[in-house]
Amino acid sequence: QKEVEQDPGPLSVPEGAIVSLNCTYSNSAFQYFMWYRQYSRKGPELLMYTYSSGNKEDGRFTAQVDKSSKYISLFIRDSQPSDSATYLCAMSLPSNTGKLIFGQGTTLQVKP
């Protein structure tokens, strides 16, 4: 079993739709949770960062962490064609190494 599981998609939605991206994990010790966005042939960029359980909102994006279920989500409201990218979840233990464990990534296409 992989430490972090993420449905690779692809996921195709019409412009304006609400998108839900999800990851599950097996290690209950993970405490830091992140979402990265990666455009084709580019390096990933940090989109959302949360610590422990709860929700965090930034504009059209909401990150949700449910540690009891070992489940994290990223919601995108009013999706735009510019949101078309691969979204990677990542998580880490409290450690000075800062090592992140990444999900496989979900490819999202938002059609105009």
Add this chain to the structure above:
Amino acid sequence: SQTIHQWPATLVQPVGSPLSLECTVEGTSNPNLYWYRQAAGRGLQLLFYSVGIGQISSEVPQNLSASRPQDRQFILSSKKLLLSDSGFYLCAWSVTGAGGGYTFGSGTRLTVV
């Protein structure tokens, strides 16, 4: 502000040739540094990480090595490339300490032919 530079952007190398990819970080000191590889359609695989000069930890035994000769310089090397070394190589840095998010470089697309 902090910036990360990675080069070259694209590289085509024959099997058996050596490899050297360089990554430098500006605007910070004592960063944690990482090398990841991303194969086509797959997630990110951590290859090496470093918490200080000369300190390298290897995550996956393979044909590659890493070095950190200066605080903000991280080099990925190979003496003889294999076809299976093809992929998208990403350098990243984070603040030392727990839970920091990464800043990635722009990546090097390596094709071994």
